[in-house]
Amino acid sequence: MNSSGRVKIILAGESGTGKSSLVKAINPGKNVNVTIGIDICLEKITLNGRDISLEIWDTAGQERYQSFAQSYYRDAYGAILVYDISDRRSFIRVGSWLNQIKMFSTVEDMVIILVGNKIDLDVREVSREEGLTFAKQNNILFIETSADERTFVVHMLEKLVGKILTTHHVSIKKSSETMRLKMSPEPAKKKSGGCC
Template sequence: MAKKHGDFNQKIDYVFKVVLIGDSAVGKSQLLARFARNEFSLDSKATIGVEFQTRTLNIDHKTVKAQIWDTAGQERYRAVTSAYYRGAVGAMLVYDMTKRQSFDHVARWLEELRCHADKNIVIMLIGNKSDLSTLRAVPTEDAKEFAQRENLFFLETSALESINVESAFLTVLTEIYRVISKKALVANEESNSNGNSSLLKGTNIAIPLEKPAGNTSACCMSS
Protein backbone atom coordinates (compact mmCIF):
# COMPACT_ATOMS: atom_id res chain seq x y z
CA MET A 1 0.00 0.00 0.00
CA ALA A 2 1.44 3.37 -0.99
CA LYS A 3 1.71 5.97 1.76
CA LYS A 4 2.85 9.54 2.00
CA HIS A 5 6.45 9.53 3.12
CA GLY A 6 7.59 12.00 5.73
CA ASP A 7 11.33 11.27 5.85
CA PHE A 8 12.73 13.53 3.15
CA ASN A 9 16.30 12.53 3.99
CA GLN A 10 15.75 9.03 2.72
CA LYS A 11 17.23 8.06 -0.61
CA ILE A 12 14.81 8.41 -3.52
CA ASP A 13 14.66 5.16 -5.51
CA TYR A 14 12.60 6.47 -8.41
CA VAL A 15 11.31 9.76 -9.79
CA PHE A 16 8.18 9.40 -11.95
CA LYS A 17 7.04 12.30 -14.11
CA VAL A 18 3.26 12.38 -14.62
CA VAL A 19 1.54 14.99 -16.79
CA LEU A 20 -1.98 16.42 -16.46
CA ILE A 21 -3.73 17.16 -19.76
CA GLY A 22 -7.23 18.14 -20.87
CA ASP A 23 -9.30 21.23 -21.64
CA SER A 24 -9.16 24.41 -19.57
CA ALA A 25 -11.28 24.59 -16.40
CA VAL A 26 -11.80 20.83 -16.00
CA GLY A 27 -10.02 20.90 -12.63
CA LYS A 28 -6.47 19.76 -13.43
CA SER A 29 -4.82 22.24 -11.06
CA GLN A 30 -7.31 21.37 -8.31
CA LEU A 31 -6.61 17.66 -8.70
CA LEU A 32 -2.90 18.39 -8.43
CA ALA A 33 -3.37 20.58 -5.34
CA ARG A 34 -5.55 17.92 -3.70
CA PHE A 35 -3.06 15.12 -4.34
CA ALA A 36 0.16 17.01 -3.61
CA ARG A 37 -0.93 19.22 -0.70
CA ASN A 38 -4.48 18.03 0.16
CA GLU A 39 -5.76 21.53 -0.69
CA PHE A 40 -8.68 22.91 -2.68
CA SER A 41 -9.36 26.55 -3.53
CA LEU A 42 -12.85 27.70 -4.50
CA ASP A 43 -11.47 30.85 -6.13
CA SER A 44 -8.77 29.13 -8.16
CA LYS A 45 -7.58 31.21 -11.11
CA ALA A 46 -5.98 30.00 -14.31
CA THR A 47 -2.22 30.34 -14.18
CA ILE A 48 0.15 30.73 -17.09
CA GLY A 49 3.14 28.53 -17.71
CA VAL A 50 3.99 25.00 -16.66
CA GLU A 51 3.85 24.12 -12.97
CA PHE A 52 4.68 20.97 -11.11
CA GLN A 53 4.31 19.66 -7.59
CA THR A 54 5.99 16.69 -5.99
CA ARG A 55 4.95 14.15 -3.44
CA THR A 56 7.07 11.35 -2.05
CA LEU A 57 5.48 7.97 -1.35
CA ASN A 58 6.36 4.39 -0.51
CA ILE A 59 5.43 1.81 -3.14
CA ASP A 60 6.42 -1.79 -2.48
CA HIS A 61 9.04 -0.65 0.08
CA LYS A 62 10.64 1.71 -2.46
CA THR A 63 10.73 5.50 -2.08
CA VAL A 64 9.09 7.07 -5.11
CA LYS A 65 8.96 10.80 -5.81
CA ALA A 66 5.97 11.67 -7.99
CA GLN A 67 6.61 14.77 -10.07
CA ILE A 68 3.19 15.91 -11.31
CA TRP A 69 3.17 18.48 -14.14
CA ASP A 70 0.25 20.78 -14.92
CA THR A 71 -0.27 22.63 -18.21
CA ALA A 72 -1.52 25.59 -16.15
CA GLY A 73 -3.38 27.46 -18.86
CA GLN A 74 -1.31 26.49 -21.89
CA GLU A 75 -4.07 24.34 -23.32
CA ARG A 76 -6.25 27.34 -24.17
CA TYR A 77 -3.49 28.55 -26.51
CA ARG A 78 -2.76 25.08 -27.89
CA ALA A 79 0.86 25.65 -26.93
CA VAL A 80 1.42 22.36 -25.15
CA THR A 81 4.69 21.18 -26.68
CA SER A 82 6.70 18.01 -26.88
CA ALA A 83 8.97 19.34 -24.09
CA TYR A 84 6.02 19.11 -21.69
CA TYR A 85 5.61 15.40 -22.42
CA ARG A 86 9.31 14.54 -22.52
CA GLY A 87 10.26 11.98 -19.89
CA ALA A 88 6.67 11.44 -18.74
CA VAL A 89 5.88 7.86 -17.72
CA GLY A 90 2.29 8.58 -16.67
CA ALA A 91 -0.57 10.87 -17.72
CA MET A 92 -3.88 11.97 -16.24
CA LEU A 93 -6.30 12.82 -19.05
CA VAL A 94 -8.99 14.95 -17.41
CA TYR A 95 -12.46 16.04 -18.54
CA ASP A 96 -15.31 17.75 -16.69
CA MET A 97 -18.25 15.35 -16.41
CA THR A 98 -20.64 18.34 -16.48
CA LYS A 99 -19.27 19.59 -19.82
CA ARG A 100 -19.76 17.24 -22.76
CA GLN A 101 -17.38 19.22 -24.96
CA SER A 102 -14.47 18.56 -22.61
CA PHE A 103 -15.12 14.81 -22.99
CA ASP A 104 -15.49 15.10 -26.77
CA HIS A 105 -11.99 16.65 -26.86
CA VAL A 106 -10.44 13.72 -24.97
CA ALA A 107 -9.68 11.82 -28.19
CA ARG A 108 -7.71 14.80 -29.51
CA TRP A 109 -5.72 15.07 -26.28
CA LEU A 110 -5.02 11.34 -26.35
CA GLU A 111 -3.77 11.57 -29.93
CA GLU A 112 -1.43 14.42 -29.01
CA LEU A 113 -0.19 12.54 -25.95
CA ARG A 114 0.57 9.42 -27.95
CA CYS A 115 2.40 11.46 -30.57
CA HIS A 116 4.75 13.11 -28.09
CA ALA A 117 5.06 10.66 -25.19
CA ASP A 118 6.54 7.21 -24.77
CA LYS A 119 4.41 4.50 -26.37
CA ASN A 120 4.07 2.62 -23.08
CA ILE A 121 3.05 5.60 -20.95
CA VAL A 122 0.47 4.71 -18.28
CA ILE A 123 -2.72 6.74 -18.85
CA MET A 124 -5.67 7.38 -16.51
CA LEU A 125 -8.88 8.91 -17.90
CA ILE A 126 -10.46 11.07 -15.20
CA GLY A 127 -14.01 12.40 -15.14
CA ASN A 128 -13.71 15.22 -12.62
CA LYS A 129 -16.38 17.11 -10.64
CA SER A 130 -18.39 14.02 -9.72
CA ASP A 131 -19.82 16.01 -6.79
CA LEU A 132 -21.98 17.88 -9.37
CA SER A 133 -23.99 14.77 -10.16
CA THR A 134 -27.20 16.68 -10.96
CA LEU A 135 -25.34 18.49 -13.76
CA ARG A 136 -23.84 15.34 -15.30
CA ALA A 137 -23.47 15.62 -19.08
CA VAL A 138 -21.21 12.60 -19.66
CA PRO A 139 -22.66 9.18 -18.75
CA THR A 140 -20.20 6.96 -16.89
CA GLU A 141 -20.73 4.22 -19.48
CA ASP A 142 -19.58 6.50 -22.32
CA ALA A 143 -16.30 7.16 -20.53
CA LYS A 144 -15.87 3.49 -19.56
CA GLU A 145 -16.35 2.38 -23.14
CA PHE A 146 -13.81 4.93 -24.40
CA ALA A 147 -11.30 3.90 -21.74
CA GLN A 148 -11.69 0.20 -22.52
CA ARG A 149 -11.35 0.83 -26.25
CA GLU A 150 -8.16 2.82 -25.74
CA ASN A 151 -6.73 0.64 -22.94
CA LEU A 152 -6.85 3.40 -20.34
CA PHE A 153 -7.50 3.28 -16.61
CA PHE A 154 -10.65 5.21 -15.64
CA LEU A 155 -12.07 6.85 -12.52
CA GLU A 156 -14.54 9.61 -11.75
CA THR A 157 -13.18 12.05 -9.17
CA SER A 158 -14.09 15.09 -7.12
CA ALA A 159 -11.19 17.36 -6.24
CA LEU A 160 -13.65 19.41 -4.15
CA GLU A 161 -14.76 16.49 -1.98
CA SER A 162 -11.48 14.56 -2.31
CA ILE A 163 -13.18 11.54 -3.89
CA ASN A 164 -10.98 9.05 -5.79
CA VAL A 165 -8.17 11.61 -6.25
CA GLU A 166 -5.71 9.58 -4.17
CA SER A 167 -6.84 6.35 -5.83
CA ALA A 168 -6.39 7.77 -9.33
CA PHE A 169 -2.82 8.95 -8.78
CA LEU A 170 -1.79 5.87 -6.80
CA THR A 171 -3.17 3.55 -9.48
CA VAL A 172 -1.05 5.28 -12.13
CA LEU A 173 2.08 5.46 -9.96
CA THR A 174 1.79 1.81 -8.90
CA GLU A 175 1.34 0.67 -12.50
CA ILE A 176 4.39 2.74 -13.55
CA TYR A 177 6.38 1.09 -10.77
CA ARG A 178 5.32 -2.37 -11.99
CA VAL A 179 6.42 -1.56 -15.54
CA ILE A 180 9.76 -0.11 -14.43
CA SER A 181 10.41 -2.97 -11.99
CA LYS A 182 9.75 -5.53 -14.71
CA LYS A 183 12.25 -3.81 -17.00
CA ALA A 184 14.84 -3.72 -14.20
CA LEU A 185 14.31 -7.42 -13.46
CA VAL A 186 14.74 -8.37 -17.12
CA ALA A 187 17.87 -6.20 -17.40
CA ASN A 188 19.32 -7.75 -14.25
CA GLU A 189 18.64 -11.30 -15.47
CA GLU A 190 20.26 -10.53 -18.80
CA SER A 191 23.34 -9.06 -17.12
CA ASN A 192 23.65 -12.09 -14.83
CA SER A 193 23.46 -14.44 -17.79
CA ASN A 194 26.34 -12.51 -19.32
CA GLY A 195 28.39 -12.87 -16.17
CA ASN A 196 27.98 -9.24 -15.13
CA SER A 197 26.00 -9.13 -11.91
CA SER A 198 26.89 -5.56 -10.90
CA LEU A 199 24.42 -3.76 -13.16
CA LEU A 200 21.80 -3.02 -10.53
CA LYS A 201 23.93 -3.19 -7.38
CA GLY A 202 24.04 0.08 -5.50
CA THR A 203 23.04 2.17 -8.47
CA ASN A 204 19.92 4.13 -9.24
CA ILE A 205 19.25 3.32 -12.87
CA ALA A 206 16.59 4.97 -14.99
CA ILE A 207 14.99 2.18 -16.96
CA PRO A 208 13.32 3.51 -20.14
CA LEU A 209 9.92 2.14 -21.03
CA GLU A 210 10.18 -0.24 -23.95
CA LYS A 211 8.96 0.96 -27.33
CA PRO A 212 7.29 -1.65 -29.54
CA ALA A 213 9.40 -2.80 -32.45
CA GLY A 214 8.39 -1.89 -35.97
CA ASN A 215 6.56 1.31 -35.10
CA THR A 216 8.16 3.79 -37.49
CA SER A 217 5.08 5.74 -38.55
CA ALA A 218 5.40 9.50 -38.70
CA CYS A 219 4.05 11.37 -35.73
CA CYS A 220 0.99 13.53 -36.15
CA MET A 221 1.16 17.28 -35.91
CA SER A 222 -0.58 19.21 -33.14
CA SER A 223 -3.27 21.56 -34.31
Protein backbone atom coordinates in the same frame (compact mmCIF):
# COMPACT_ATOMS: atom_id res chain seq x y z
CA MET B 1 12.56 7.96 -14.33
CA ASN B 2 13.84 11.28 -15.56
CA SER B 3 17.30 12.73 -14.94
CA SER B 4 16.22 14.07 -11.53
CA GLY B 5 15.36 10.55 -10.34
CA ARG B 6 11.65 11.31 -10.29
CA VAL B 7 8.74 9.74 -12.14
CA LYS B 8 7.20 12.44 -14.34
CA ILE B 9 3.41 12.55 -14.67
CA ILE B 10 1.60 15.10 -16.83
CA LEU B 11 -1.98 16.36 -16.80
CA ALA B 12 -3.92 16.88 -20.03
CA GLY B 13 -7.43 17.96 -20.93
CA GLU B 14 -9.52 21.02 -21.64
CA SER B 15 -9.37 24.17 -19.52
CA GLY B 16 -11.86 24.16 -16.65
CA THR B 17 -11.93 20.39 -16.13
CA GLY B 18 -10.25 20.63 -12.72
CA LYS B 19 -6.68 19.57 -13.53
CA SER B 20 -5.10 22.13 -11.20
CA SER B 21 -7.67 21.27 -8.53
CA LEU B 22 -6.62 17.61 -8.78
CA VAL B 23 -2.99 18.62 -8.19
CA LYS B 24 -4.02 20.66 -5.15
CA ALA B 25 -6.16 17.77 -3.88
CA ILE B 26 -3.21 15.40 -4.07
CA ASN B 27 -1.49 17.35 -1.34
CA PRO B 28 -3.35 20.41 -0.06
CA GLY B 29 -1.17 23.25 1.13
CA LYS B 30 1.91 22.03 -0.70
CA ASN B 31 3.84 24.62 -2.70
CA VAL B 32 3.87 24.23 -6.45
CA ASN B 33 6.83 25.43 -8.52
CA VAL B 34 5.80 27.56 -11.51
CA THR B 35 8.06 27.45 -14.55
CA ILE B 36 7.35 28.87 -18.05
CA GLY B 37 3.59 28.58 -17.67
CA ILE B 38 3.79 25.09 -16.20
CA ASP B 39 3.10 24.21 -12.56
CA ILE B 40 5.30 21.40 -11.25
CA CYS B 41 4.27 19.69 -8.04
CA LEU B 42 6.93 17.56 -6.37
CA GLU B 43 5.39 14.72 -4.40
CA LYS B 44 6.97 11.83 -2.52
CA ILE B 45 4.81 8.78 -1.91
CA THR B 46 5.27 5.27 -0.59
CA LEU B 47 3.42 2.58 -2.50
CA ASN B 48 3.79 -1.12 -1.72
CA GLY B 49 6.74 -0.34 0.54
CA ARG B 50 8.63 1.58 -2.16
CA ASP B 51 9.50 5.27 -1.98
CA ILE B 52 8.60 7.07 -5.19
CA SER B 53 9.38 10.69 -6.04
CA LEU B 54 6.93 12.24 -8.48
CA GLU B 55 6.96 15.35 -10.65
CA ILE B 56 3.37 16.21 -11.52
CA TRP B 57 3.25 18.72 -14.40
CA ASP B 58 0.20 20.89 -15.02
CA THR B 59 -0.23 23.35 -17.88
CA ALA B 60 -1.39 26.09 -15.49
CA GLY B 61 -4.19 27.08 -17.87
CA GLN B 62 -1.86 27.34 -20.87
CA GLU B 63 -3.42 24.46 -22.87
CA ARG B 64 -3.61 26.61 -25.99
CA TYR B 65 0.16 26.99 -26.25
CA GLN B 66 1.42 24.13 -28.37
CA SER B 67 4.94 25.62 -28.47
CA PHE B 68 6.00 23.80 -25.32
CA ALA B 69 4.15 20.54 -26.06
CA GLN B 70 7.26 18.52 -26.82
CA SER B 71 9.07 19.50 -23.63
CA TYR B 72 5.87 19.09 -21.60
CA TYR B 73 5.35 15.46 -22.68
CA ARG B 74 9.06 14.52 -22.85
CA ASP B 75 10.11 11.78 -20.41
CA ALA B 76 6.64 11.45 -18.83
CA TYR B 77 5.86 7.92 -17.66
CA GLY B 78 2.24 8.71 -16.90
CA ALA B 79 -0.58 10.99 -17.98
CA ILE B 80 -3.74 12.03 -16.18
CA LEU B 81 -6.27 12.83 -18.93
CA VAL B 82 -9.11 14.83 -17.38
CA TYR B 83 -12.63 15.68 -18.52
CA ASP B 84 -15.52 17.29 -16.65
CA ILE B 85 -18.51 14.94 -16.28
CA SER B 86 -20.81 17.99 -16.40
CA ASP B 87 -19.38 19.25 -19.73
CA ARG B 88 -19.85 16.97 -22.75
CA ARG B 89 -17.54 19.16 -24.87
CA SER B 90 -14.62 18.35 -22.57
CA PHE B 91 -15.30 14.63 -23.05
CA ILE B 92 -15.59 14.95 -26.83
CA ARG B 93 -12.10 16.55 -26.88
CA VAL B 94 -10.54 13.66 -24.90
CA GLY B 95 -9.73 11.80 -28.13
CA SER B 96 -7.77 14.77 -29.44
CA TRP B 97 -5.84 15.05 -26.16
CA LEU B 98 -5.09 11.32 -26.22
CA ASN B 99 -3.72 11.64 -29.76
CA GLN B 100 -1.52 14.54 -28.67
CA ILE B 101 -0.17 12.56 -25.73
CA LYS B 102 0.70 9.64 -27.99
CA MET B 103 2.23 11.95 -30.62
CA PHE B 104 4.57 13.78 -28.24
CA SER B 105 5.32 11.03 -25.71
CA THR B 106 8.96 9.95 -25.64
CA VAL B 107 8.39 7.04 -23.24
CA GLU B 108 7.22 3.81 -24.82
CA ASP B 109 4.07 2.46 -23.15
CA MET B 110 3.24 5.63 -21.23
CA VAL B 111 0.54 4.78 -18.68
CA ILE B 112 -2.58 6.92 -19.11
CA ILE B 113 -5.54 7.23 -16.77
CA LEU B 114 -8.79 8.84 -17.96
CA VAL B 115 -10.34 10.86 -15.15
CA GLY B 116 -13.97 11.97 -15.15
CA ASN B 117 -13.80 14.82 -12.63
CA LYS B 118 -16.45 16.76 -10.69
CA ILE B 119 -18.65 13.86 -9.54
CA ASP B 120 -19.70 16.11 -6.67
CA LEU B 121 -21.84 18.18 -9.06
CA ASP B 122 -25.54 17.44 -9.52
CA VAL B 123 -25.34 17.95 -13.29
CA ARG B 124 -23.97 15.08 -15.38
CA GLU B 125 -23.62 15.23 -19.17
CA VAL B 126 -21.25 12.25 -19.50
CA SER B 127 -22.20 8.89 -18.01
CA ARG B 128 -19.69 6.75 -16.16
CA GLU B 129 -20.28 4.04 -18.78
CA GLU B 130 -19.21 6.40 -21.61
CA GLY B 131 -15.93 7.15 -19.84
CA LEU B 132 -15.32 3.48 -19.07
CA THR B 133 -16.09 2.47 -22.67
CA PHE B 134 -13.67 5.08 -24.05
CA ALA B 135 -10.95 3.89 -21.65
CA LYS B 136 -11.45 0.23 -22.57
CA GLN B 137 -11.43 1.00 -26.30
CA ASN B 138 -8.14 2.86 -25.92
CA ASN B 139 -6.56 0.46 -23.41
CA ILE B 140 -6.14 3.09 -20.69
CA LEU B 141 -7.11 3.20 -17.02
CA PHE B 142 -10.30 4.90 -15.82
CA ILE B 143 -11.63 6.52 -12.66
CA GLU B 144 -14.11 9.21 -11.65
CA THR B 145 -13.14 11.77 -9.01
CA SER B 146 -14.10 14.93 -7.22
CA ALA B 147 -11.08 17.18 -6.78
CA ASP B 148 -13.13 19.60 -4.66
CA GLU B 149 -14.16 16.89 -2.19
CA ARG B 150 -10.95 14.86 -2.73
CA THR B 151 -13.06 11.80 -3.53
CA PHE B 152 -11.02 8.98 -5.17
CA VAL B 153 -8.06 11.34 -5.78
CA VAL B 154 -5.63 9.26 -3.71
CA HIS B 155 -6.88 6.10 -5.39
CA MET B 156 -6.36 7.71 -8.81
CA LEU B 157 -2.71 8.42 -8.04
CA GLU B 158 -2.11 4.99 -6.47
CA LYS B 159 -3.64 3.28 -9.48
CA LEU B 160 -1.59 5.28 -11.99
CA VAL B 161 1.73 4.99 -10.14
CA GLY B 162 1.17 1.28 -9.46
CA LYS B 163 0.66 0.63 -13.17
CA ILE B 164 3.73 2.74 -14.06
CA LEU B 165 5.84 0.66 -11.67
CA THR B 166 4.65 -2.65 -13.12
CA THR B 167 4.75 -1.51 -16.75
CA HIS B 168 8.20 0.06 -16.64
CA HIS B 169 9.76 -2.02 -13.85
CA VAL B 170 11.01 1.20 -12.32
CA SER B 171 13.89 0.55 -9.95
CA ILE B 172 13.07 2.27 -6.67
CA LYS B 173 14.52 1.66 -3.20
CA LYS B 174 12.44 -0.15 -0.62
CA SER B 175 11.26 2.12 2.15
CA SER B 176 12.85 1.49 5.52
CA GLU B 177 9.86 2.93 7.27
CA THR B 178 6.18 2.13 6.95
CA MET B 179 4.11 4.97 5.56
CA ARG B 180 1.25 5.57 3.17
CA LEU B 181 0.77 8.33 0.68
CA LYS B 182 1.51 11.61 2.43
CA MET B 183 -1.99 12.92 1.99
CA SER B 184 -4.94 13.58 4.23
CA PRO B 185 -7.52 10.80 4.25
CA GLU B 186 -10.26 11.06 1.67
CA PRO B 187 -13.67 12.12 2.96
CA ALA B 188 -16.54 9.67 3.05
CA LYS B 189 -17.86 8.86 -0.41
CA LYS B 190 -21.03 10.75 -1.27
CA LYS B 191 -21.48 10.08 -4.97
CA SER B 192 -21.10 6.99 -7.09
CA GLY B 193 -17.96 6.89 -9.17
CA GLY B 194 -14.62 5.40 -8.54
CA CYS B 195 -12.66 3.21 -10.81
CA CYS B 196 -13.11 0.17 -12.91
